[in-house]
Amino acid sequence: MEWSDHGFLLSSRRHGETSAIIDVFTQEHGRHAGVVRGGTSRKIAPILQPGAQLALNWRARLEDHIGSFQVEPLRSRAVAAFSGRLALAGLNTVTGLLSFCLPEREPHAALYIRSEQLLDLLGQDDLWPLAYLRWELALLEELGFGLDLTECAATGATQELIYISPKSGRAVSRRGAGEWADRMLPLPPVLRGHGDAPDDEIALALRTTGYFFENRVAPALGNKPMPEARARFLDTLSRTL
Known part of the structure; x- marks a missing residue:
């Protein structure tokens, strides 16, 4: 078995004395692991x-084997990633969430393109928070937990949508929430693509999306713990407000 693709590195760990096992997200083959012979060498x-764009050739005797990679660098994102705390925290949360959420060897071509575009914004702190929020919404959609924010789940109204139902992930209006308002999640305008998207509103929106990762996605994955990188990213973003 053999294929060639391109993708970016999610993680790498030492394997034996000279090799490394890498986890990559590729456009055509999804998240995929493999051994890189000599992966600990100076070369x-x-x-x-993490985040490095790579040309990849994977080979294994059988399809279900871990196989081995030959890698060629296409683009490094190290300079952008280390340009500031927000950029580094952002890179770590993207790679951490993809490793956490995605099953191995399942293509997600559209999500791959969005993820690549997001990583290309590393270091542009004025653009990154909103781009990252939109990426999280796309990731939830890809996983089957997308939010429906078009109309009130209770009344069908399209005005004064200020809540999200934690059960259904649907918008709820002020009137529709009624006595259940204190059990609802906040729906800041930025989640619907409205307003100027200030960072404090984005941070609030990310707490709402975080609820669905923790209470919908994680249980569906066997209650794996959420990657700590996401909490660190939110903390870093909050410190910039």
Whole structure:
């Protein structure tokens, strides 16, 4: 079995004395792991950094084997990632969430393109928070937990949508919430693509999306713990407000 693709590195860990096992997100083959022979060498190790864009050739005797990768660097994102705390925290949460959420060897071509575009914004702190929020919404949609924010789940109204139902992920109006308002999640305008999207509103929106990752996605994955990188990213973003 053999294929070639391109993708970016999610993680790398040492394997034996000289090799590394890498986890990559590719356009055509989804999230995929494999061994890189000599991956700890001075020549290859600097290439295997999270976020690095790679040309990949995977080969295995049988399809279900872990197989081995040959890698060639296409683009490093190290300079952008280390340009500031927000950029580094952002890179870590993207790679951490993809590793957490995506099953191995299942293509997600549209999500791959969005993820690549997001990583290309690393270091642009004025654009990153909103782009990241939109990416999280796309990730929830891809996983089957997308939010429906078009109309009130209770009344069908399209005005004064200020809540999200934690059960259904649907918008709820002020009137529709009624006595249940204190049990609802906040629906800031930025989640519906409205307003100027200030960072404090984005941070509030990310707490809402975080609820669905923790209470819908994680249980569907066997209650795996959420990656700590996301909490660190939110903390870093909050410190910039």
